[in-house]
Amino acid sequence: MRRLLIGLAAGAVLAAATACGSSDSGGSGTASGGTTTVKVGVIPIVDVAPVYLGQKKGFYSKRGLKLSLTTAQGGAAIVPGVVSGQFQFGFSNVTSLMVAQSKNVPVKAVANGVASTGKDGADFGGIVVKKGSAIKSPKDLVGKKVAVNTVKNIGDTSVRESVRRDGGDATKVKFVELAFDQMPAALDGGQIDAAWVVEPSLATVKAAGGKVIASNYVDVAPDLTVAMYFASTQYTQRNPDVVKRFREATEESLAYADSHPDEVRDILTTYTKIPEATLQKMILPKWPAKPNRVSIATLAKLGERDGLFKEMPDLDKLLP
Known part of the structure; x- marks a missing residue:
């Protein structure tokens, strides 16, 4: 989700696959004493809390797996x-997985990752x-600068849908690429007119x-599947x-994370630097x-x- 795949050349990925992944050496993880260690590339964000919690x-x-979790800035590395x-x-x-699949990058989603709450005004992104902005609704974003973490990805696609639903011309929104953690300051300083943010930046802006x-996300579809493990x-x-x-x-x-929010907030302190006050306010x-x-x-x-796609992605091939 954060800087995921945009700018990544499919040919480079395929070349890497040919050079590094054409044999089975290390491909199945490291087995030791009946336990298989698998390396998992994740991003240090709220979304992946369940794997940290599940590991704990x-x-x-209990299924014979040991996770070796490695953090990366985004899918451009993962x-x-x-x-x-x-x-x-x-x-x-x-969206990044669909872009990759449409370019014949050999990826396969294997498990669900994270989803929208489905609640307008109470989602983990928005x-x-x-404060005091003259922009009151999405149609007011026409001609304005809107920050997204990665252009031509799930951010601007979903923002455009919000603008369309509100009766605005989505083609005239000006998107600016900016890291999520930089958006609150840029918004406050007037460098951008609006931003698409996710937690914890959302809580920071509201504070x-x-x-x-x-x-x-809610404007795209009820209960939108946002990300997956692949x-x-x-x-x-x-x-x-x-x-x-x-x-x-x-x-x-x-399932456990979904029903134990307090434990989710606790596990976040082990791999993020989100302040305690912000942790408690986050959605x-x-x-x-299931996706x-x-x-x-x-x-x-x-x-x-x-x-975003030269050819439509084949969801039958991509999804579990």
Whole structure:
């Protein structure tokens, strides 16, 4: 989800796969004493809390898996890492995975990742403006500068849908690429007119008096599947049992996280630097065990409309 895949050349990824992932050496993880260690590329954000929580609760170990979690800034590092065999599994938003699949990058989603709450005005991400802004609704974003963490991805696609739904011309929104943690200051300083932010930046903006003018994930589809865990297609074909165990453990972790929000907030302190006051104010996402395919298909159609794909992604090949 954060800086996921944009700017990544499919040819470079495929070259990496040929150079580093064409054999089985290390491809199935490291086995020791009946336990298989798998390397998982993640991003140090709220979304991946379930795998950290599942690791702590023993959901992976009871299935003979030991997770070696490696953080990266985004999918620009995780996607080629998975394809080359550096990681056995990785985390990415679904738009990035669809872009990759449409370019014949050999990726396969294996487990659900994170979803919108489905509640307008109470989601873990949204379009925000600063206190006192003249912008009152998405249609007012026409001609304005709106920050997204990565252009031509799930951010601007979903923001455009909010603008369309409000009767505005979505083609005339000016998108600016900016890291999430830089958005609150840029918004306050007037460098941008609005921003699409996710937690914890959302809580930071609201604490400064900012206002949420739209829940863009909710505007795309009810209960939108935002991100998933994935592997290379080669790995899934050669290691179906490991993939099955990873999927089952992840689904149990997702369900547990979804019903234990206090433990989620606690586990976040182990791999993020979110201040305690912000932790308690954040809106947590939903973590359903299964992806919402209808919502992903809707996101694919919007991506096609926005020119993200040269060819429409094949969801039958991409999704579990």
